[in-house]
Amino acid sequence: MSRNKVLNEKIKDERREQILTTALRLFTKQGLAGTRITEISAKTGISQGLIYHYFRSKEEIFTTLIREAIEKINTAALELEKQPLTAKEKIQLALDGLLKGFDKKSETSDFYFIITHAAISENIPAEAKEIIATQNEIKYHVMARIFSQGQKEGSVKNHNAYEMAALLFSTINGLALHKAIYGKGYKMPNKNILLSMFLND
Amino acid sequence: MSRNKVLNEKIKDERREQILTTALRLFTKQGLAGTRITEISAKTGISQGLIYHYFRSKEEIFTTLIREAIEKINTAALELEKQPLTAKEKIQLALDGLLKGFDKKSETSDFYFIITHAAISENIPAEAKEIIATQNEIKYHVMARIFSQGQKEGSVKNHNAYEMAALLFSTINGLALHKAIYGKGYKMPNKNILLSMFLND
DNA sequence: ATATTGATTGAATGTTTATTCAATGCAAAA
């Protein structure tokens, strides 16, 4: 043998993680086309050559992030739905988790926003487009079901459930965007203000 | 002399307008770096050479749009503020105008979103950055003043007025984004849902 | 008719950026 297999694996994971973390931030702020490999290289301190050792292309980095972001968000939504809670509690939990997440780590809002970026643009890798086309709507459906549950329970306002879900994620995206722009300088609003759009008094 | 001066002026204005309209749509969807001059050329049917006859560079097109967007939005905000109306009426008018505008013309939401795009990105022309830095906050201040007025009048909830303004524009941006993604497929929510975040019952 | 002036084109040029590659470094096993 040569070098310790385990160590190599660890190094590999570390490097990939560094690249992905940095690329997420850059893609969020500048978009896929607006982010140069040299920037990722400079910000991570990893040479361009090494970046291409771990990823086939800039687009592959992007697609990897999209896959990760979508999966994270969908899993969280489906987990939430499963909880043995009232709809009102689920909605409160969702908003609370998101707002706190946005305040704490830029990664949380970046994950939200990069999906939006991918959804809006035509010039993204075919694979990323495919993931968005098939998986992005899941969270809308989950949230719509939770709103429906809440309407039966009497806690949620009686507008079309899917439209409310769309409005919720619109708002969340707006906040993620704001966070991406102003960073620490922007404190998320109190969740009760947002809740007043959806819940009966 | 040569050609009719007036006709030439008209042609010039028409071409510039075509270029700007198309570029606005493309910049909104793909960003500055993600939009190629060849795309603007193809979509307008105007040759690349002619685009450069009317604009110094791609960046100048972008900066022109930013200037236009900011001015349009700020003027509308300041006009609204001047009206002899209650704060509640002003807020209703603002939301109504925006939501209807978003539904009717993609240009309205694009104008909103391109500013956000410029605000978030570091790689934009210095001049555009300058405009954003100095002019973008105006609408927040105007709206905060309107919320303050409403708090005195008793119609608006008692949260920090500037934070409410930030939340309002966050939400508006989220909707503009949604519209940019889904186009005709997305109908704006009823303004009363949004109003319930800001107004007392 | 033709001279003039701006509109218009698209191929040629230059710049920026992604990607490749040959060479070197480094930890562990033999």
Added chain:
DNA sequence: TTTTGCATTGAATAAACATTCAATCAATAT
């Protein structure tokens, strides 16, 4: 201490793209 296999580098190459330019067109005033 030599060999092995992956990590790592940065300069070389290639691709994509913005920008320029020399030439042509079209309307009108003379």
